[in-house]
Amino acid sequence: MAESLVRVESVSHTFPAPEGGKEVLALDAIDMEIRQGEMVAFIGPSGCGKSTLLNVIGGMIAPTSGAALVSGQAVRGPLPKQIAYIFQESALLPWATVLDNIKVGLEFQGVPKDERGPIASAALKSVGLEAFAASYPHQLSGGMKQRVALARALSLRTDILLMDEPFAALDEQTRMIFGEDLSRLLASERKTIILVTHSLAEAVLLADRIFVFTSRPGRIKAVLTIDEPHPRTPDFMTSQRFSELRNELYELLRDEVLAAIGNDRQGLS
Amino acid sequence: MSLQSSRLPHPMVTRIAVIIGLLILWEIFGRMGTSLFFSPFSKVVMSGHEIFYEPEVRRALLTTSGVLALAFILSLALGLVLGLSIAMSKFTYQTFMPVLLLLYAIPQITILPLFVLYFGNGPASKIAFGVSHGMFPVAVSVIAGVQGIKPILLTSAASMGATRAQIFRRITLPYLVPSLFTGMRLASTAALLGVLLAELYASAGGVGHFTRRFSETFQPDKLYALIGALAIMAIVINESMRRLEKRFSKWR
Numbered sequence: 001m002a003e004s005l006v007r008v009e010s011v012s013h014t015f016p017a018p019e020g021g022k023e024v025l026a027l028d029a030i031d032m033e034i035r036q037g038e039m040v041a042f043i044g045p046s047g048c049g050k051s052t053l054l055n056v057i058g059g060m061i062a063p064t065s066g067a068a069l070v071s072g073q074a075v076r077g078p079l080p081k082q083i084a085y086i087f088q089e090s091a092l093l094p095w096a097t098v099l100d101n102i103k104v105g106l107e108f109q110g111v112p113k114d115e116r117g118p119i120a121s122a123a124l125k126s127v128g129l130e131a132f133a134a135s136y137p138h139q140l141s142g143g144m145k146q147r148v149a150l151a152r153a154l155s156l157r158t159d160i161l162l163m164d165e166p167f168a169a170l171d172e173q174t175r176m177i178f179g180e181d182l183s184r185l186l187a188s189e190r191k192t193i194i195l196v197t198h199s200l201a202e203a204v205l206l207a208d209r210i211f212v213f214t215s216r217p218g219r220i221k222a223v224l225t226i227d228e229p230h231p232r233t234p235d236f237m238t239s240q241r242f243s244e245l246r247n248e249l250y251e252l253l254r255d256e257v258l259a260a261i262g263n264d265r266q267g268l269s
Numbered sequence: 270m271s272l273q274s275s276r277l278p279h280p281m282v283t284r285i286a287v288i289i290g291l292l293i294l295w296e297i298f299g300r301m302g303t304s305l306f307f308s309p310f311s312k313v314v315m316s317g318h319e320i321f322y323e324p325e326v327r328r329a330l331l332t333t334s335g336v337l338a339l340a341f342i343l344s345l346a347l348g349l350v351l352g353l354s355i356a357m358s359k360f361t362y363q364t365f366m367p368v369l370l371l372l373y374a375i376p377q378i379t380i381l382p383l384f385v386l387y388f389g390n391g392p393a394s395k396i397a398f399g400v401s402h403g404m405f406p407v408a409v410s411v412i413a414g415v416q417g418i419k420p421i422l423l424t425s426a427a428s429m430g431a432t433r434a435q436i437f438r439r440i441t442l443p444y445l446v447p448s449l450f451t452g453m454r455l456a457s458t459a460a461l462l463g464v465l466l467a468e469l470y471a472s473a474g475g476v477g478h479f480t481r482r483f484s485e486t487f488q489p490d491k492l493y494a495l496i497g498a499l500a501i502m503a504i505v506i507n508e509s510m511r512r513l514e515k516r517f518s519k520w521r
């Protein structure tokens with residue numbers, strides 16, 4: 001077994017109480033190991049703590065207890081050289097062109113000025129958007145914007161890519177095409193990827209392992225292994241195995257989603 | 270073109286028509302009343318322009334423009350610094366924003382005598398009074414601008430390793446440009462008001478002083494010509510800033 005690149009050691013996180021409310025236990029003693037080059041998906045009911053765990057791993061949130069480790073080192077803050085993010089909503093600067101958006105990311109990361117242009121152009125090319133280098137984000141479709149976000153994340157040349165529902169704002173067809181693109185890209189890049197998603201099909205299509213979360217407080221209910229080489233093709237998506245895996249995942253999730261809805265109702269009354 | 274523009278005349282045409290209509294009304298009312306207080310448009314144009322050959326008036330226009338330019342630049346600088354310091358953190362915002370709004374709400378004309386006491390009755394008090402009018406709208410717009418920055422942009426920048434200085438340069442400043450222009454336009458009008466008020470009530474020179482003199486000596490045609498010059502000044506400032514703003518907001 002390859003060594004683990006990301007380790008989560010009994011991470012718990014409690015958000016402080018909002019005025020008049022009670023504090024929220026978002027994560028409860030999570031343990032996990034993610035190997036170099038692995039693609040994992042987090043799936044679970046809304047509000048179960050998936051984004052929180054992703055942000056703990058990315059160094060954006062310090063957990064109340066426990067720790068995340070990257071390459072054996074405890075995470076204490078953002079690690080721009082090792083971890084890149086793609087967010088659900090567009091995090092592109094609206095006043096900068098597509099190419100400048102990628103260049104600014106490289107500037108933040110500390111890449112010398114004369115290297116930024118070539119790296120940015122190459123990244124844009126890898127997602128097939130080199131023709132839109134001079135466009136502004138508002139001139140792109142939602143799917144194109146997320147591809148630019150992907151290009152920016154790739155340009156940072158990190159070992160780890162964290163994606164928090166990067167396709168959530170896209171329509172079903174676009175996201176599946178995007179998913180295939182991603183699968184192909186990943187097969188060639190050997191990155192370690194954590195993808196938060198609500199889509200069963202997406203998780204099965206993309207992930208090597210799927211972590212199924214319980215309703216809040218988030219714990220790992222089950223880990224589903226998808227033993228299928230990348231890149232994964234439309235053939236896999238239409239196969240019998242695909243729908244079996246998808247159904248298995250659905251069974252695991254159903255109870256938790258119902259529990260989560262019950263939770264929220266109680267919270268309201 | 271849209272359905273609307275195919276049915277209605279171009280806004281420019283209607284706009285000019287409205288302005289002409291107002292001038293005609295002015296002419297009619299100007300001919301009806303006494304010429305002591307009011308003057309028809311034609312008379313303002315025909316005889317009012319004479320004032321611009323009087324060296325005193327010319328000097329006054331020059332003084333006021335100079336004072337206004339200085340007041341405007343200072344308003345911009347102070348308003349920007351004030352706004353950025355208040356918007357810097359939640360703590361400073363919650364502490365100082367209510368105070369700023371309170372100060373902004375004070376009708377400042379009531380404390381004009383204080384300005385004269387501190388700065389004398391020369392250009393210094395005019396500049397100070399102009400700045401005290403002009404800097405608040407700049408500060409308030411800057412604060413509103415900073416508040417409007419999408420948190421995801423800051424989160425994303427932090428994840429890529431941006432320093433505070435880089436965030437300021439690459440995100441805060443460019444994001445501020447449109448609100449800064451709004452603030453500048455408000456500030457130019459406000460600073461003009463401050464300067465004129467100071468000239469009207471407290472100083473011996475400048476355009477404000479002459480508007481008072483012309484109205485007290487019942488020369489309405491000259492008064493309106495002078496006001497016209499002021500209006501043109503205001504319009505030119507406003508328009509040039511609008512152009513500048515457009516150039517900087519291509520991305521919207």
Ligand SMILES: Nc1ncnc2c1ncn2[C@@H]1O[C@H](COP(=O)(O)OP(=O)(O)OP(=O)(O)O)[C@@H](O)[C@H]1O
Pocket residue numbers: 015016024026044045046047048049050051052053216
């Ligand atoms: N900044 C915060 N302050 C207070 N509570 C928070 C904060 N962020 C998240 N929470 C709470 O922590 C819990 C977990 O949130 P989190 O965003 O991790 O859920 P999630 O699994 O990503 O949900 P979703 O699928 O809807 O994105 C939620 O109940 C949420 O209300």
Ligand SMILES: [Mg+2]
Pocket residue numbers: 050051052164196
């Ligand atoms: Mg989330």
